[in-house]
Amino acid sequence: MAEDGTATKPRVTGGGVADGGGLLHGGDLDGARAAFPEAPEPWVDLSTGINPWPYPLPPVPPQAWTRLPGRAEEAALRTAAAACYGAPSAELVAAASGSQALIQLLPRLRPPGRVAVVEPTYAEHARCWRLAGHEVRGVDGADRAGAPAVDIPASDVLVLVNPNNPDGRLLPPERLLHLAQAQAARGGWLVVDEAFADMEPEQSVVRFAGRPGLVVLRSFGKFFGLAGLRLGIALAPAGLAAALRDAVGPWAVSGPGLSIATAALGDGDWIAGTRGRLDEAMARLRRLLSGAGLTVVGGTALFCLVEDRRAPGLYRALGEAGILVRRFEGRPDWLRFGLPGPEEAWQRLSVALDSRGAWEQGGDKVGTVQPSKKSAS
Amino acid sequence: MAEDGTATKPRVTGGGVADGGGLLHGGDLDGARAAFPEAPEPWVDLSTGINPWPYPLPPVPPQAWTRLPGRAEEAALRTAAAACYGAPSAELVAAASGSQALIQLLPRLRPPGRVAVVEPTYAEHARCWRLAGHEVRGVDGADRAGAPAVDIPASDVLVLVNPNNPDGRLLPPERLLHLAQAQAARGGWLVVDEAFADMEPEQSVVRFAGRPGLVVLRSFGKFFGLAGLRLGIALAPAGLAAALRDAVGPWAVSGPGLSIATAALGDGDWIAGTRGRLDEAMARLRRLLSGAGLTVVGGTALFCLVEDRRAPGLYRALGEAGILVRRFEGRPDWLRFGLPGPEEAWQRLSVALDSRGAWEQGGDKVGTVQPSKKSAS
Numbered sequence: 001m002a003e004d005g006t007a008t009k010p011r012v013t014g015g016g017v018a019d020g021g022g023l024l025h026g027g028d029l030d031g032a033r034a035a036f037p038e039a040p041e042p043w044v045d046l047s048t049g050i051n052p053w054p055y056p057l058p059p060v061p062p063q064a065w066t067r068l069p070g071r072a073e074e075a076a077l078r079t080a081a082a083a084c085y086g087a088p089s090a091e092l093v094a095a096a097s098g099s100q101a102l103i104q105l106l107p108r109l110r111p112p113g114r115v116a117v118v119e120p121t122y123a124e125h126a127r128c129w130r131l132a133g134h135e136v137r138g139v140d141g142a143d144r145a146g147a148p149a150v151d152i153p154a155s156d157v158l159v160l161v162n163p164n165n166p167d168g169r170l171l172p173p174e175r176l177l178h179l180a181q182a183q184a185a186r187g188g189w190l191v192v193d194e195a196f197a198d199m200e201p202e203q204s205v206v207r208f209a210g211r212p213g214l215v216v217l218r219s220f221g222k223f224f225g226l227a228g229l230r231l232g233i234a235l236a237p238a239g240l241a242a243a244l245r246d247a248v249g250p251w252a253v254s255g256p257g258l259s260i261a262t263a264a265l266g267d268g269d270w271i272a273g274t275r276g277r278l279d280e281a282m283a284r285l286r287r288l289l290s291g292a293g294l295t296v297v298g299g300t301a302l303f304c305l306v307e308d309r310r311a312p313g314l315y316r317a318l319g320e321a322g323i324l325v326r327r328f329e330g331r332p333d334w335l336r337f338g339l340p341g342p343e344e345a346w347q348r349l350s351v352a353l354d355s356r357g358a359w360e361q362g363g364d365k366v367g368t369v370q371p372s373k374k375s376a377s
Numbered sequence: 378m379a380e381d382g383t384a385t386k387p388r389v390t391g392g393g394v395a396d397g398g399g400l401l402h403g404g405d406l407d408g409a410r411a412a413f414p415e416a417p418e419p420w421v422d423l424s425t426g427i428n429p430w431p432y433p434l435p436p437v438p439p440q441a442w443t444r445l446p447g448r449a450e451e452a453a454l455r456t457a458a459a460a461c462y463g464a465p466s467a468e469l470v471a472a473a474s475g476s477q478a479l480i481q482l483l484p485r486l487r488p489p490g491r492v493a494v495v496e497p498t499y500a501e502h503a504r505c506w507r508l509a510g511h512e513v514r515g516v517d518g519a520d521r522a523g524a525p526a527v528d529i530p531a532s533d534v535l536v537l538v539n540p541n542n543p544d545g546r547l548l549p550p551e552r553l554l555h556l557a558q559a560q561a562a563r564g565g566w567l568v569v570d571e572a573f574a575d576m577e578p579e580q581s582v583v584r585f586a587g588r589p590g591l592v593v594l595r596s597f598g599k600f601f602g603l604a605g606l607r608l609g610i611a612l613a614p615a616g617l618a619a620a621l622r623d624a625v626g627p628w629a630v631s632g633p634g635l636s637i638a639t640a641a642l643g644d645g646d647w648i649a650g651t652r653g654r655l656d657e658a659m660a661r662l663r664r665l666l667s668g669a670g671l672t673v674v675g676g677t678a679l680f681c682l683v684e685d686r687r688a689p690g691l692y693r694a695l696g697e698a699g700i701l702v703r704r705f706e707g708r709p710d711w712l713r714f715g716l717p718g719p720e721e722a723w724q725r726l727s728v729a730l731d732s733r734g735a736w737e738q739g740g741d742k743v744g745t746v747q748p749s750k751k752s753a754s
Contacts, residue, residue, distance in 0.1 A: 054443045066431045068604045097474045104626050227445045228632025249481050255605025
């Protein structure tokens with residue numbers, strides 16, 4: 001895929017990767033069990049983009065559970081996040097109980113205005129800006145994002161995910177800085193959701209945090225494999241970071257969450273080792289999918305995107321084998337695969353892909369699993 | 378103290394128990410260490426209303442950390458909360474990462490209007506309604522709340538804490554139901570913050586949850602002694618509860634938090650035993666304070682309020698002995714004492730109270746510890 005994403009030409013209209021009734025998040029094993037009651041247990045959940053080899057939990061001091069998190073604990077977390085992600089200062093950092101909370105809060109820190117979301121992408125962005133009263137429209141990522149900044153229609157806020165979910169489209173830092181500058185010139189923001197940027201720190205714009213108009217979001221749980229801990233980080237100019245901290249309110253992140261994340265963000269050896277491990281695992285997954293005759297059109301080290309007209313049949317065949325992948329209501333020809341963890345999960349995926357008879361007849365009809373609002377992303 | 382609180386006649390003007398610069402929360406050990414650098418370590422923190430004997434942590438399944446919390450886990454928590462608190466249905470329950478988050482959210486679910494807060498009380502209520510654009514005024518709890526409902530001036534929202542913090546003033550359920558009915562009749566709400574109601578379940582209005590206009594808040598961390606876990610519960614008519622869940626957003630409470638709280642809320646034996654233990658401990662604390670010549674004017678089983686003109690001197694003497702209690706900028710004659718936990722903490726408090734020479738000369742000047750926004754409540 002080209003760096004500007006033109007190779008994938010994704011196009012999902014009407015609010016991004018969503019369906020009419022609710023957002024189609026990954027991780028809905030309950031829904032999958034209901035749809036495939038005969039599937040073997042345990043399920044192999046490849047529907048999320050979460051590292052299957054989590055950061056080993058350090059001991060948590062009992063006071064982290066019993067006391068309200070103090071200013072010192074929160075300051076330590078912000079310092080560790082700034083250092084790990086490469087931000088100039090902990091003053092530019094705001095923490096919340098998940099990046100979802102930040103995605104919900106940001107739209108309330110501006111008066112209603114015009115918002116452009118580069119699509120297709122994680123649909124919560126468009127949904128939350130719209131809910132807060134902004135006028136949201138999608139900008140086609142394939143056609144527009146690669147073009148000069150002046151081509152992106154004037155909006156008060158421009159939102160993009162980089163690298164993008166689900167196609168992995170990646171805009172280089174210099175491109176993003178141009179966009180941020182253009183947004184700042186009109187008193188606006190560029191929001192860069194770097195939920196999947198941990199693998200490629202040189203592509204992150206966090207080191208430029210503090211520049212006017214630039215807002216960066218990071219997700220702790222995906223790369224560190226601790227999605228249940230609930231921690232999201234925003235990096236923004238100091239005034240906006242302070243406003244975000246106020247809007248989040250005191251004690252939003254749990255004491256154990258602060259304690260564990262502060263240790264994890266400071267563990268350079270684990271981070272470096274994990275980057276290598278995930279790279280290898282993703283190369284293996286791509287080989288497995290290609291070997292089954294599937295075309296991988298994009299992704300990151302935590303997920304990859306398959307485009308194939310047989311995708312609905314493949315989704316069903318995998319479901320019957322107890323393997324859940326991510327599909328997209330607006331794009332029945334897409335399936336997103338996360339990384340299997342245990343060797344047994346790899347083997348089950350391999351066997352299911354090998355049983356081509358079960359899915360090669362797949363048509364264009366999307367299966368019947370109901371979308372859900374409350375399952376994993 | 379009379380049930381309607383008339384015995385205490387507290388009166389704090391200008392936004393409740395706060396100071397000009399920021400809210401004066403408890404738990405600010407960092408600030409205390411800075412103000413009393415010679416104090417012995419470890420500090421005895423009596424400035425919060427948190428049970429010092431926490432619920433023993435059950436084993437947490439690893440997936441609670443690694444996966445996003447699922448719908449089943451959240452539903453289990455809501456069911457356990459409804460059962461423990463005595464609500465008619467889990468549909469009436471919304472959970473957030475701390476009751477502070479709910480206090481921040483509620484004001485955004487109504488158009489700006491007139492809000493009355495029965496004072497003095499936990500100052501975050503008035504602050505958050507005001508921040509969201511509502512017109513807030515304090516209603517004197519001593520003069521007004523004991524009078525018939527028609528005497529409370531017409532407001533779209535009436536907020537009270539029951540039992541109240543810091544004076545323990547308690548309105549009986551029938552009184553609250555009248556108020557809720559009056560609020561509902563004008564399309565308004567009665568918000569009852571039951572953060573300290575776990576000790577007296579018969580005084581709670583949770584069993585009436587679902588009635589129009591009645592919104593009840595519960596705090597998990599105080600009674601269960603796990604304030605760092607971050608869990609607050611709202612109980613409201615089904616439509617409002619659903620709106621609150623939407624406003625909180627998905628995955629706000631951590632996976633381990635859901636897992637531990639679901640177990641704790643269902644542990645009737647521990648809950649009953651803890652009620653007895655806290656009652657005994659509070660009786661001991663009141664005896665200790667009375668024995669030192671101090672007047673306890675109110676409280677709950679988790680804190681008690683001393684009213685004495687020597688309070689500033691006592692605050693300083695306790696600080697020099699490494700014991701932190703809660704004071705109130707608008708009421709220099711008040712100090713709130715939480716429960717000591719370990720026997721050593723009781724002994725240190727006893728010794729400090731016995732050294733009357735150190736504090737009996739105390740004047741009316743409030744000490745110099747700076748208030749902080751981010752420390753414990």
